[in-house]
Amino acid sequence: MKALYRIADQVINIGAYLAGFFIILTTFMIFYEIVSREFFNQPTIWVTEFSIYAIIGSCFLGSAYAVRTYSHITVDLLINNVNDQIKTVLAYLSNALGLVFSIIFTFYGFHHVMKTMELGITSASLLRIPMYIPEALLPIGGVLLCIAFIMQIIDGGVHKGGEHL
Amino acid sequence: MNIFFLGGLGSLLLLGVPVAFALALLAIAGMYFFNGGTFAFAQVPIISYKSLDDFSLTSLPMYVLMSQILLVSGVGRDLYEMASRWFRHFPGGLAIATLFCCAIFAAISGSSVATAVTVGSVALPEMVKRGYNKRYVLGLLAAGGTLGILIPPSVPMIIYGSVTGESIGKLFVAGIVPGIILTIVFMIFASYQTRHIRETPATWKERMEATKTAIWGLLLPIIVIGGIYSGIFTPTEAAAVGVVVSLAISAFVYRNLNLKNIKTIIFSTVKTNAMILMIIVGAMLLGYIMTILQIPQTITNYATEQDISPWIIFILINIALLILGMFLETISILVITLPILYPIVVALGFDPIWFAIIMVINMELALISPPVGLNLFVLKGIDRTNTIGEIVKGVIPYAVIMVLFIVLLSIFPEIATFLIDKVE
Amino acid sequence: NTSNTAKNQESNASGSSDGYEKTTIRLAYNLPQDHHISKGIEQFAKDVTEKSNGAVNVQVYPAGQLLSDKDMNQSILTGGVEMGVNSATLWASTVPAMGIFDVPYVFTNYEKAGEAINGEFGDKLRVAMEEKGAKVLLFADYGFAQFANNKRPLKSPEDFKGLKIRSIGDIPSEMIKAYGASPVFMGGGEVYMALQRNTVDGATSGTTAMLQRKYDEVAKYLTINNYSYLEFLLAVNLDFWNRLPEKTQALLTEEAKETEEWIRQQAQAEDERTAKQLEEKGMEVYVVPEEDISVWKEAAKPAWDAFHKTGGDLGKELLKMVDKE
Ligand code: NA
Ligand code: NA
Numbered sequence: 001m002k003a004l005y006r007i008a009d010q011v012i013n014i015g016a017y018l019a020g021f022f023i024i025l026t027t028f029m030i031f032y033e034i035v036s037r038e039f040f041n042q043p044t045i046w047v048t049e050f051s052i053y054a055i056i057g058s059c060f061l062g063s064a065y066a067v068r069t070y071s072h073i074t075v076d077l078l079i080n081n082v083n084d085q086i087k088t089v090l091a092y093l094s095n096a097l098g099l100v101f102s103i104i105f106t107f108y109g110f111h112h113v114m115k116t117m118e119l120g121i122t123s124a125s126l127l128r129i130p131m132y133i134p135e136a137l138l139p140i141g142g143v144l145l146c147i148a149f150i151m152q153i154i155d156g157g158v159h160k161g162g163e164h165l
Numbered sequence: 166m167n168i169f170f171l172g173g174l175g176s177l178l179l180l181g182v183p184v185a186f187a188l189a190l191l192a193i194a195g196m197y198f199f200n201g202g203t204f205a206f207a208q209v210p211i212i213s214y215k216s217l218d219d220f221s222l223t224s225l226p227m228y229v230l231m232s233q234i235l236l237v238s239g240v241g242r243d244l245y246e247m248a249s250r251w252f253r254h255f256p257g258g259l260a261i262a263t264l265f266c267c268a269i270f271a272a273i274s275g276s277s278v279a280t281a282v283t284v285g286s287v288a289l290p291e292m293v294k295r296g297y298n299k300r301y302v303l304g305l306l307a308a309g310g311t312l313g314i315l316i317p318p319s320v321p322m323i324i325y326g327s328v329t330g331e332s333i334g335k336l337f338v339a340g341i342v343p344g345i346i347l348t349i350v351f352m353i354f355a356s357y358q359t360r361h362i363r364e365t366p367a368t369w370k371e372r373m374e375a376t377k378t379a380i381w382g383l384l385l386p387i388i389v390i391g392g393i394y395s396g397i398f399t400p401t402e403a404a405a406v407g408v409v410v411s412l413a414i415s416a417f418v419y420r421n422l423n424l425k426n427i428k429t430i431i432f433s434t435v436k437t438n439a440m441i442l443m444i445i446v447g448a449m450l451l452g453y454i455m456t457i458l459q460i461p462q463t464i465t466n467y468a469t470e471q472d473i474s475p476w477i478i479f480i481l482i483n484i485a486l487l488i489l490g491m492f493l494e495t496i497s498i499l500v501i502t503l504p505i506l507y508p509i510v511v512a513l514g515f516d517p518i519w520f521a522i523i524m525v526i527n528m529e530l531a532l533i534s535p536p537v538g539l540n541l542f543v544l545k546g547i548d549r550t551n552t553i554g555e556i557v558k559g560v561i562p563y564a565v566i567m568v569l570f571i572v573l574l575s576i577f578p579e580i581a582t583f584l585i586d587k588v589e
Numbered sequence: 590n591t592s593n594t595a596k597n598q599e600s601n602a603s604g605s606s607d608g609y610e611k612t613t614i615r616l617a618y619n620l621p622q623d624h625h626i627s628k629g630i631e632q633f634a635k636d637v638t639e640k641s642n643g644a645v646n647v648q649v650y651p652a653g654q655l656l657s658d659k660d661m662n663q664s665i666l667t668g669g670v671e672m673g674v675n676s677a678t679l680w681a682s683t684v685p686a687m688g689i690f691d692v693p694y695v696f697t698n699y700e701k702a703g704e705a706i707n708g709e710f711g712d713k714l715r716v717a718m719e720e721k722g723a724k725v726l727l728f729a730d731y732g733f734a735q736f737a738n739n740k741r742p743l744k745s746p747e748d749f750k751g752l753k754i755r756s757i758g759d760i761p762s763e764m765i766k767a768y769g770a771s772p773v774f775m776g777g778g779e780v781y782m783a784l785q786r787n788t789v790d791g792a793t794s795g796t797t798a799m800l801q802r803k804y805d806e807v808a809k810y811l812t813i814n815n816y817s818y819l820e821f822l823l824a825v826n827l828d829f830w831n832r833l834p835e836k837t838q839a840l841l842t843e844e845a846k847e848t849e850e851w852i853r854q855q856a857q858a859e860d861e862r863t864a865k866q867l868e869e870k871g872m873e874v875y876v877v878p879e880e881d882i883s884v885w886k887e888a889a890k891p892a893w894d895a896f897h898k899t900g901g902d903l904g905k906e907l908l909k910m911v912d913k914e
């Protein structure tokens with residue numbers, strides 16, 4: 001059980017690393033585009049498209065990590081003004097609600113990806129990327145979010161939202 | 166139905182559900198109850214994907230990354246030292262220096278949080294050490310940080326442009342003069358508030374030395390702004406240049422880009438980025454279901470069909486924004502309200518570019534109004550002994566200045582618009 | 590998704606007027622409200638609602654209020670909206686043969702395009718769309734695409750050499766490359782400033798959009814070469830359509846036909862009006878003469894080859910059909 005818990009946290013960390021990698025990748029791709037266009041008169045056909053995919057990835061793959069580090073902005077008006085018992089109840093409740101969203105997001109995201117694959121939808125650009133590839137970032141991120149909220153529930157009634165940035 | 170959404174959002178937020186998930190959950194509930202049950206959930210991935218499927222949004226994570234790099238390197242500290250040597254002999258000299266730094270960082274980054282973090286972590290301890298009233302300093306930093314979104318580049322302006330189709334370039338130009346005026350007014354007020362503190366002037370030699378050390382920090386806004394207006398890169402692409410230049414400065418000038426720092430930079434970027442983008446996703450989901458249910462359209466029609474003065478409607482809009490600004494994060498407010506407000510404003514005959522500036526100042530207010538005010542949280546984060554209440558008390562006079570500034574802009578819209586015609 | 594449409598009708602079937610079953614149809618489009626396609630679609634919605642005495646209620650979500658062009662198709666296919674208007678260019682990512690409207694000089698005048706769409710050519714595209722789950726109610730003509738730029742009058746394909754041109758879609762980009770220029774991709778909101786600051790040298794679009802986006806303020810030369818006939822489709826979710834009573838289907842089909850013709854007439858008139866207005870506002874206009882078109886078409890061959898690869902078997906077949914004429 002403990003090992004499983006550790007592995008789960010590792011998986012979420014891998015998501016965070018990938019998210020960070022995507023942001024840095026975007027930066028350098030766009031910088032490359034500027035240099036290539038301005039100084040070599042050779043604009044690329046792929047930077048805009050890949051940047052968008054990378055940023056979508058950076059959000060959904062990094063979101064679970066933000067949950068685990070209490071980085072999602074939370075209103076702590078009520079939480080800070082109730083006793084510890086109520087605070088614990090609220091923590092369970094809000095994490096359970098987060099899990100509900102994550103499950104719906106993952107389940108319907110997965111179905112959506114399957115449908116896109118079945119219809120053979122591609123991007124409308126020169127690259128003709130099969131759209132199920134970037135779209136798969138949603139259910140993958142969704143799975144990470146499910147894991148994160150389950151772990152928050154296992155951790156119990158800790159409610160640390162609001163203070164972190 | 167309106168009660169359902171308003172009450173639902175309020176309760177979810179109070180329960181302590183993170184803002185992003187509260188918005189998304191409410192959207193899902195709306196779909197379930199008013200739009201065909203679980204069948205409507207098939208739209209959740211489509212709308213979630215669409216929310217981020219926009220090239221201009223790519224600048225957002227890059228600005229977050231840049232602020233983290235500047236924070237870890239010593240650029241902020243050097244700039245502050247320079248400004249204090251130039252301004253410290255004036256009444257409340259360090260307050261002026263702090264606002265000067267805020268304006269410089271505002272011109273580099275598109276976000277107020279980034280500006281408040283970078284300047285705040287340097288200026289707060291320094292000013293308190295030199296005897297400045299802590300409450301005044303907290304208010305000054307919380308308010309000064311908000312300049313980050315008024316002085317271009319600006320993430321809210323990018324969002325305004327991508328939602329409404331207005332030229333992002335024009336929006337940036339429109340923010341320059343109001344940004345400078347508001348900075349100066351803040352300076353005058355802060356200097357008056359702390360007028361009893363005057364330090365001995367620095368020598369010209371000291372000033373020059375500090376300026377030389379800070380040269381890299383000073384170059385950054387020049388490169389970014391110069392590049393945008395000479396057409397070398399677009400406002401969206403500017404963020405990438407900003408990151409690469411600050412990385413280079415950090416690696417080659419300050420030589421502090423070690424593995425540990427890189428890790429800190431990446432992980433704090435990932436956290437902040439996911440937090441902001443998820444709020445956009447949640448807000449878009451909620452916006453989708455509200456649009457399907459024609460709620461914005463009904464309000465739009467109601468407002469435009471009223472036989473009252475456009476200015477009354479304008480005042481009502483500002484009050485609504487102020488209230489929303491207390492509870493919601495700025496990006497969510499923009500994404501939710503713009504589809505409603507933009508058509509009203511255009512139909513009433515107001516200049517949409519001018520209105521963007523009004524909107525941004527309202528967002529500045531949202532950043533410093535409790536209970537949800539990102540800049541309040543930033544300052545609390547820098548020093549945990551600060552209480553939100555103390556910061557709020559410090560920031561009230563600046564909020565009053567901002568409201569008066571909205572009035573001024575309404576009387577003289579040219580403050581925002583005249584430069585656009587000049588630039589063309 | 591059939592369960593919902595069934596439920597919708599169950600709950601709506603209670604009352605009927607004039608023999609029309611009560612139905613709500615949500616229709617989304619992404620063009621500006623004052624565009625001629627938008628006007629035609631709004632009129633269509635109004636007429637259907639009126640002629641059914643309010644029983645068939647077409648609820649319009651205009652100007653990207655609900656969906657952008659990128660998520661429109663999937664929303665139609667999954668029943669997020671019952672109807673939607675989107676460009677053939679974007680439908681090409683689902684039905685590759687739809688890219689045919691972007692192939693340079695496939696249609697050289699408005700009448701020919703109309704004939705093809707009303708004939709076998711159009712039928713084949715309609716069938717391909719239905720295979721994916723969307724029924725085409727009408728083809729809405731946007732008008733011809735042209736070039737605006739800041740460097741020089743584009744009097745022949747050679748004049749494109751070295752230019753950076755903001756492109757829309759994949760096949761026009763292949764043509765831009767074939768003419769020796771480079772296609773640049775950027776968000777629509779940035780084009781105005783990019784032209785103003787010479788980040789790009791030119792852009793391609795219909796003159797209706799150029800006027801609306803104020804290209805005349807930031808670009809000097811306009812080249813009327815009518816290289817591609819931009820087409821939009823009003824599509825309806827097929828499951829939803831099949832569940833509609835015949836009477837409603839007949840009404841929608843009839844109104845769609847009228848709208849399609851009205852839009853086709855408008856397309857030509859609007860192209861002429863907006864090109865003239867751009868000239869009045871100070872753009873220097875060069876109209877490529879009829880006899881030169883063959884040269885422009887020949888030079889655009891690589892774009893045809895690209896469509897050969899992406900358009901699938903149907904694409905090749907359609908290309909043969911129009912090339913023969
Ligand atoms: Na800024
Ligand atoms: Na607030």
